Amino acid sequence: MVPLWMYLLVAAAMFSIGVYGVLARRNAVAILMSVELMLSAVNINLIAFWRYMAPENMAGQAFAAFVFVVAAAEAAVGLAIIISIYRSRRSVVVEDVNLLKG
Amino acid sequence: MLELNAQTIAFFVFALFSLAGAVGVVSSKNLIHGALYLIVSLFGGAGFFVLLSAPFMAVVQVLVYIGAIAILIIFAVMLTRSMTNMTELFNRQWWMSGIVGILLFVLLTIGVILPVWGENGINPSQPVSDNVATTEDLGVALVDGNQYVLPFQVASLLLTAAMIGAIVLARDTDTE
Numbered sequence: 001m002v003p004l005w006m007y008l009l010v011a012a013a014m015f016s017i018g019v020y021g022v023l024a025r026r027n028a029v030a031i032l033m034s035v036e037l038m039l040s041a042v043n044i045n046l047i048a049f050w051r052y053m054a055p056e057n058m059a060g061q062a063f064a065a066f067v068f069v070v071a072a073a074e075a076a077v078g079l080a081i082i083i084s085i086y087r088s089r090r091s092v093v094v095e096d097v098n099l100l101k102g
Numbered sequence: 103m104l105e106l107n108a109q110t111i112a113f114f115v116f117a118l119f120s121l122a123g124a125v126g127v128v129s130s131k132n133l134i135h136g137a138l139y140l141i142v143s144l145f146g147g148a149g150f151f152v153l154l155s156a157p158f159m160a161v162v163q164v165l166v167y168i169g170a171i172a173i174l175i176i177f178a179v180m181l182t183r184s185m186t187n188m189t190e191l192f193n194r195q196w197w198m199s200g201i202v203g204i205l206l207f208v209l210l211t212i213g214v215i216l217p218v219w220g221e222n223g224i225n226p227s228q229p230v231s232d233n234v235a236t237t238e239d240l241g242v243a244l245v246d247g248n249q250y251v252l253p254f255q256v257a258s259l260l261l262t263a264a265m266i267g268a269i270v271l272a273r274d275t276d277t278e
Contacts, residue, residue, distance in 0.1 A: 001109060001228060001229060002109065002110055002113045002153075003219075003221075003228065004219050004228075005215050005216060005219045005220050006113065006117075007150065007154070008215045008219060009211060009215060010117045010120060010121065010150075012207055012210040012211060012215060013121055013124075013207060014120055014121065014124050014143070015206075015207075015210075016203045016204070016206045016207035016210070017121070017124040017125060017127075017128055017203065018124065018128075019199075019202065019203050019206055020128055020199050020200060020202070020203035021127060021128035023195065023198075023199035023202060023203070024128070024192045024193060024195065024196040024199035024200065025128065025191065025192060025193070026190060026191065026192065026193045027133065029133055029175060029178055029179055029182065030127075030128075030130075030133060030136060032175065033127050033136055033137065033140050033175060034127060034128055036140065036144075036167070036171060036172075036175075037124050037127060037128075037140065037143060040143070040144055040147045040163075040167065041147075043147065043151075043159070043163070044120075044147055044150050044151075047150070047151055047154050047156050047159055048150075048154055050154075050156070051154040051155055051156065051229060051234070052228070052229045052230065053230060054230070055155070055229065055230070055231055055232070055233060055234040055235060056231070056233055056234075056235050057235070058235055058239055058240055058243035058249070058250075061156060061158070061159060061235075061240050061243075062240065062243055062244060062249075062250045062253070064156075064159055065159070065162070065240075065244070066253055066257055068162055068163070068166055068167070069257040069260065069261060070257075070260070071167070071171065072166055072167075072170060072171055072261070072264075073260050073261055073263075073264035074264075075171045075174060075175070076174065076264050076265065076268045077264050077267050077268050077271070079174055079175065079177075079178040079268070079272075080267070080268035080269075080271035080272040081271055082178060082182065083178060083181055083182065083271075083272045084271050084272060086181070086182040092182045095193060
């Protein structure tokens with residue numbers, strides 16, 4: 001099989017690309033897509049560690065299943081918030097959401 | 103080091119899908135294209151799960167991430183329609199974000215991954231055993247009283263709360 005560090009490298013690269021997307025994009029939906037990328041990278045990491053380090057123990061897969069659940073819940077609520085913001089301010093650029101700015 | 107068999111070729115194909123899709127997501131001008139790139143990237147992730155003897159996770163990734171979350175994102179892009187063709191993609195700190203991203207990746211690789219699990223690392227880099235637990239074991243683990251039944255129930259509560267919250271937030275209140 002492929003050595004473990006290659007899986008970890010791909011997951012780290014996906015995570016870093018997601019970090020760049022979250023920090024650099026202006027559109028809120030694009031930021032949410034980058035967050036989903038980061039969560040998927042974390043899942044790849046978890047399952048790779050599970051397979052290579054402790055394949056008999058179910059902790060790795062159970063953890064990854066809960067990460068799926070949390071990602072789904074967060075995507076749903078985040079998109080509902082974005083739609084709500086769009087309805088009141090007609091824009092999803094995060095720099096325009098600045099009512100509390102001093 | 104790496105024998106040229108079908109598993110290695112499949113690994114590199116899925117790695118290409120994942121990383122090319124990820125780059126496409128963060129740099130796409132059209133958000134629908136970005137969502138499609140996200141689907142490609144998540145397919146790469148599902149391929150990894152199959153290679154790592156976790157077929158249930160692969161199917162859940164396709165069903166939940168691609169089938170639900172990516173479709174939800176496409177719906178949100180369509181509902182906020184004025185933003186599918188954007189003038190400026192990145193905000194004013196894009197260069198610093200690029201530095202942070204590259205620094206994070208280099209730090210993770212050189213500081214954590216290669217010293218511990220690399221060629222000269224401490225831990226082994228091949229699987230410790232081929233005695234892999236099956237999907238049936240995952241099912242038992244999620245409902246067994248001594249294992250993960252409590253997080254399982256809390257997760258279902260979280261999903262219910264998220265569903266109710268999303269409906270309340272996105273509800274149209276003008277038609278009352």
